[in-house]
Amino acid sequence: MTHIRAPRGTIDVFPEKPGIWQRLEETVRSVCRNAGYTEIRTPIFEHTELFQRGVGESTDIVEKEMYTFLDKGERSITLRPEGTAPVVRAYLEHKMWAGPQPVKVYYIGPMFRYERPQLGRLRQHTQFGVEALGASSPALDAEVISILISVYQHLGLSGFVVRLNSIGCSECRPRYKESLVNLLSEHVDELCADCRRRLRRNPLRVLDCKNERCAILAKELPPIFEYLCEDCSRHFGGVTECLKALDLVYELDPTIVRGLDYYTKTVFEVVHSGLGAQDALGGGGRYDGLAEELGGTQTPGVGFAAGIERAVQVLQDAGDKETSTDAGEVTVFIAAMGDEAKIEAFRITHALRKQGISTDIDYLDRSLRAQMKYADRQGVKTVVIIGEDELKGDYVIVRDMVTGEQTRVPFGDLIKILTQNTILSKDLKLPREK
Ligand code: AMP
Numbered sequence: 001m002t003h004i005r006a007p008r009g010t011i012d013v014f015p016e017k018p019g020i021w022q023r024l025e026e027t028v029r030s031v032c033r034n035a036g037y038t039e040i041r042t043p044i045f046e047h048t049e050l051f052q053r054g055v056g057e058s059t060d061i062v063e064k065e066m067y068t069f070l071d072k073g074e075r076s077i078t079l080r081p082e083g084t085a086p087v088v089r090a091y092l093e094h095k096m097w098a099g100p101q102p103v104k105v106y107y108i109g110p111m112f113r114y115e116r117p118q119l120g121r122l123r124q125h126t127q128f129g130v131e132a133l134g135a136s137s138p139a140l141d142a143e144v145i146s147i148l149i150s151v152y153q154h155l156g157l158s159g160f161v162v163r164l165n166s167i168g169c170s171e172c173r174p175r176y177k178e179s180l181v182n183l184l185s186e187h188v189d190e191l192c193a194d195c196r197r198r199l200r201r202n203p204l205r206v207l208d209c210k211n212e213r214c215a216i217l218a219k220e221l222p223p224i225f226e227y228l229c230e231d232c233s234r235h236f237g238g239v240t241e242c243l244k245a246l247d248l249v250y251e252l253d254p255t256i257v258r259g260l261d262y263y264t265k266t267v268f269e270v271v272h273s274g275l276g277a278q279d280a281l282g283g284g285g286r287y288d289g290l291a292e293e294l295g296g297t298q299t300p301g302v303g304f305a306a307g308i309e310r311a312v313q314v315l316q317d318a319g320d321k322e323t324s325t326d327a328g329e330v331t332v333f334i335a336a337m338g339d340e341a342k343i344e345a346f347r348i349t350h351a352l353r354k355q356g357i358s359t360d361i362d363y364l365d366r367s368l369r370a371q372m373k374y375a376d377r378q379g380v381k382t383v384v385i386i387g388e389d390e391l392k393g394d395y396v397i398v399r400d401m402v403t404g405e406q407t408r409v410p411f412g413d414l415i416k417i418l419t420q421n422t423i424l425s426k427d428l429k430l431p432r433e434k
């Protein structure tokens with residue numbers, strides 16, 4: 001029979017790899033909590049309409065990348081391709097607007113996009129992100145950007161560039177779009193097929209087209225800064241002033257427009273040249289019109305989303321070989337010989353785990369010598385040896401694996417001695433069971 005493989009564009013994070021993932025997720029949680037953000041978990045699937053209305057019909061995501069299906073009740077369901085529309089939906093549904101503002105949340109979870117898989121581009125990928133809703137202060141835009149950068153800095157991930165732009169609002173953007181259409185209409189023949197289509201529906205996307213000829217044309221176009229209304233200009237000035245106050249280095253880049261329709265004013269991306277063609281580590285911006293688009297009252301919001309697989313890639317390329325925090329966790333190993341001793345070992349193992357000391361035993365009927373070797377390879381600090389002689393004599397041998405020192409301990413005192421051992425108690429992985 002042929003082996004069943006994982007679907008194209010998906011990956012397994014298996015026991016040799018999760019170290020960096022765990023460190024990344026823990027860093028995200030700490031950095032977000034430190035800035036007053038709490039976790040939100042929204043469903044993996046939503047009504048398709050949420051993304052059609054929220055992300056926008058003319059976007060690549062909605063046009064061709066969604067995993068959409070009819071469920072058994074004939075409802076159109078979509079595996080979430082992004083996290084912002086679901087968070088805003090939850091904000092409205094649970095009337096979070098009625099509480100203190102801004103509401104600041106973060107999330108970590110899988111997203112699904114039916115894209116052509118290639119290096120750095122998956123069909124299921126994992127994002128972490130933050131959303132801050134209910135405040136329009138430019139300082140909040142800068143806070144959101146600084147959180148993303150802080151995550152990378154805490155991880156020791158370097159070499160990235162922050163690109164910043166404003167795409168204006170419903171006041172000033174139409175004027176800019178109009179002049180783009182006018183200017184580009186004279187060069188339609190030079191545009192790629194996608195951009196020719198975009199010219200009518202979403203001309204801003206021509207600015208970030210990866211096609212070489214489109215990119216040359218885009219460079220010649222006037223930057224949006226010249227078209228921003230007074231409010232958008234002032235807001236953008238506020239964001240850059242706050243970023244400067246944090247000494248956060250950024251580049252102004254008028255070609256950053258983001259692929260989702262809901263953005264207003266600030267947009268940004270963090271890119272890393274080590275990633276190749278798919279060079280975006282993360283990106284985000286302000287979306288003051290999204291709540292209204294989803295049927296709520298006008299609510300300002302700003303956030304970012306960043307890819308975990310891509311950050312892991314950069315960290316690994318930089319030589320980050322950290323092993324799992326799960327691996328090598330076992331502190332005590334009970335090595336036993338003989339049936340009766342094995343039952344005792346099993347009992348002691350569970351008694352120590354109840355005390356919060358991570359403990360393991362042999363499940364392969366290994367010889368005592370092989371059990372010691374296995375324990376050593378697992379990085380265990382203490383091995384308790386129970387054989388037939390020990391059982392008869394009512395004692396066990398406790399071996400310090402670092403010094404090699406062995407002590408006889410009366411059977412009845414073992415758990416007390418191990419739980420009082422200062423070296424082991426420093427390693428407690430769990431609070432003691434009550
Ligand atoms: P986006 O919402 O498209 O800006 O995505 C946010 C971040 O998620 C990107 O900057 C990438 O790091 C990551 N990302 C987006 N799509 C994919 C994908 N198909 N495969 C892997 N990572 C992705």
